[in-house]
Amino acid sequence: MLRGTGVSPGVAAGPVRVMTGAVPEPPAGRRHAGDADAERDRALAALETVGADLEERGARAGGEARDVLAAQAMMARDPGLAGVVTDRIAEGLPAPRAVFEAFNVFHAALSRAGEYMAARAADLDDIRDRAVAFLLGMPAPGVPDSDEPFVLVARDLAPADTALLDPSKVLAFVTRDGGPTSHTAILARAMGVPAVVACGDCLELPDGTMVLVDGTSGEVRPDPTEQETAAAHAAAEARAAALDVGTGPGATADGHRVPLLANIGGPKDIEAALSCGAEGVGLFRTEFLFLGRTTAPSEEEQEAAYRAVLEAFPHVVVRTLDAGADKPLAFLPPPDDEPNPALGERGLRLMHSHPGVLTGQLRALARAAAGLDTELRVMAPMVADVAETRSFVAACRAAGLSSAGVMIEIPAAALRAADLAAEADFFSLGTNDLAQYAFAADRQISGLARFQDPWQPALLDLVAPAARAATAAGKDCGVCGEAAGDPALACVLTGLGVTSLSMSARSLPRVRAALAAHTLDQCRRAAEAALRATDADGARTGARAELPGLEPLGL
Amino acid sequence: MAERRVRVETKVGLHARPAALFVQAATRTPLDVTVAKPGKDPVNAKSILSVLALDAQQGEEIVIRAEGDGADAVLDELAGLVTEQSA
Structure with missing residues (x-):
């Protein structure tokens, strides 16, 4: 049996299809045997x-x-x-x-x-x-082609790999690399299929092997017996049933409202978000419109896609194009070679070189919202300081957008949150990138996965001042990283003063149940306990001790 | 050796779908068929990659050659494919 880290709950069994990475160049200078x-x-x-x-x-x-x-x-x-x-x-x-x-x-x-x-x-x-x-006797490159549903096994998955993935064909993901916030994990939770990452020997599984994947325990069992499959399914169903507390607005046991929002990647995710009871969208990623293009999509095309989402929800937070680093776009090249793309011209920074792309997107958003009752908020990724905040807010105002916020995902922005709160209309904390930059640890390097643990006290130390500064300025401070989808951590974030939580739709029921089981006071005590800890495990244990309602829910 | 000198009328030149149809038609005949820009080296008309690399644009002339029984009929068909305005 193989074991990795379970990052998306559920159980699935099916045949393995291995996705190979780049096909190597056959070496020069060799000769064939003679025939x-x-x-x-x-x-x-x-x-x-x-x-x-x-x-x-x-x-x-x-x-x-x-x-x-x-x-x-x-x-x-x-x-x-x-x-x-x-x-x-x-x-x-x-x-x-x-x-x-x-x-x-x-x-x-x-x-x-x-x-x-x-x-x-x-x-x-x-x-x-x-x-x-x-x-060379290797499987064909790219996402495997298969008529029957399969378990996708890969080294790691990048957005470009999965753009063409047929969701109805994938039963589960197993990757050798990656951590809880890797693209694979996020995609799997959005699709509602189990995923196991950091699974050492998974690439050795021959194509076609039947495997049983448990996205909670992280177990990957080759050639499972019928009893093992049945038992795993029964356990997963029992966990799911315990969490079925219905839909409805998010709130603590004593009625403190915490809007529960969905992270979506395009109109295709609307249905899942609605069925999981999302009150709105806390992170609408707009890259789907731009991926695989050689030129920017027209404003008309953008407007139609934005409108589809705006019509479906009363409240939508849109993130402007976040290209660069792990999401390169062909038509938006960074001006120079970047030895460290994560520290390069990405997110809002890239828009300085391509201002027309940003203004076009803002205009399309304003037009999409015209005539609708939806509360549209627009935010910029990768904002570092007051100057960037001001210029983004000004660009939004010029396009006729009334609510312009910034993502807090660079430590500098968290540390000077009070300055930024004076300029921006709201904050949204991107905990995945915030952890990457706080720990100087690339999200895509599996050997550094422990620094991506959102329970790290240093990360919580950056969340706390941002939430405080927003509260003091009378502005909202949401969290839209994967941290918001961890039921215990959602309580801690609420205790730190975060005002809304946005996550993969499938995480909403568990977070809703966890919040409903605790008072705001319990959440605050859990937050204090987490901040007192000296490492991530200590923070987790300390907070859970203050959150007695989790255990009965199996969370 | 039969030969036709024709002006490429298709909007995308001898690329994309017109190129594919051209190569498919050339492949259907057992004859050797070549295509060239005037004065340049001819390439195998049954090779989509060679035909694409020829980069014949709308309005440019090409020379199609074939040899053997039925060469004229083959050339007529091929010439017709690149002079159809609708494609």
Whole structure:
């Protein structure tokens, strides 16, 4: 049995599909065994297999995808390509290297043919990687293609990998890397499927192995018996039933209101947020409109997408485009090479180089909200100081937006929260990035996952002054990081003075139950206990001792 | 050797769908078929990658050549594909 960290609750069983990372470049300077004809046949068979696979997938997808994939299949079966492969093998190159070089010959030719061909050249890289992977006996790169639902096993997942993921096909995620706030964990909670991260040997699981994944315990059991599967499902259902306290506004046992909001990534998440009883949206990520594009989406297209969300909720907090670092966008390159992208031009900073993108987005938001009763709030990611706060608020006002806030995710902003509160209309604490910057520990490096633990007292030390400053200025201070979705921590944050909690929709019922089981006073005592601790475990234990209502709920 | 010199009329030039249709039609015949820009080296008309790399734009001339039985019919079909305004 394998064991990792359970980061999204639930149990699922299904066949493994391994997503491989980049296909390695076959090394130069080697020669095949000597039988050029056999080597050529092997190479051409690989190209035919890839072509047939692309064509077959296109036929299944239908519509526009069929034409696109049929064109790619033609490239795989290209006689000119086969000619170059054959020549290279005749010179002694092994099949994988010959295929690699032949594709690169045509890649260069297409790149020379001008801008229009750049996308075709990228397609060519994908076809090349598929052919090379086939020759090396590796699974095809990218999100695996499968007719039946599967357990996706990967090293780690980036937003670009999962943009094309079909949610109806994924039963669970298991990754070797990543922590509780990795993209995998957030995505899994949003989709409501179990996930286990930091699972050491998961990449060794052969494709097709049946596994039982428990996203609470972190266990990944290969070839489970029927009894084991049934027992795991029963335990998960019992946990879910204990939490079924219905929907309704969030409040402590003594009636202190804490609006419970959903984090969403686009109109597709509206339904789940509503069904989990979200009172509004506390974080509307807008990157989905921009990912995979070569130019910014039009204001009209943006307006339609924003309006779909604004029409569904009485209260929506929109985060303006947060590109850069782990979310690079092709049409918004940072001006220079960045050795540390997380410390580079990302979030609001990137908008200094591309001001038209921000003003266009703000105009589209203002138009989307026109005529609706929805309370629209707009906030900027990665705000460091008063100057950035002022310029963002001014840009919002110029676009006709009445509520302009800032995310507190840089320690400098938390430390000077009182200055920022004088300029901004509200705060939203992004605890994931705040932890990354407070501990100088990259979120994507699994070996540093312990610094992403939102119970770290140093992180809570940054939350407390931000909440205090907002309260003193009579402004709201929400939390929209994954910390808000931890039922015990949600109570602690409430005790620290946080005024709303926004999380993956699936976390809402558990947080609602935890809050309803405690008074505001108990939450404050839990917060004090957490702040007194010297490490994350101590904070967790100390706070839980003040929150007796968690245990009976199985939280 | 039969040959046709035609002006590319399709809006996207000899790219995208017109290029795919052109290469598919060329592939259907057993004859050797080449395509070139005037005065340049011809490329295999059955190779989508070579045809795309030719980068023939709308309004440019191309020379299509084929040899053997039925070459004229093949060339007529191919010329027709790049001179159709609608594509």
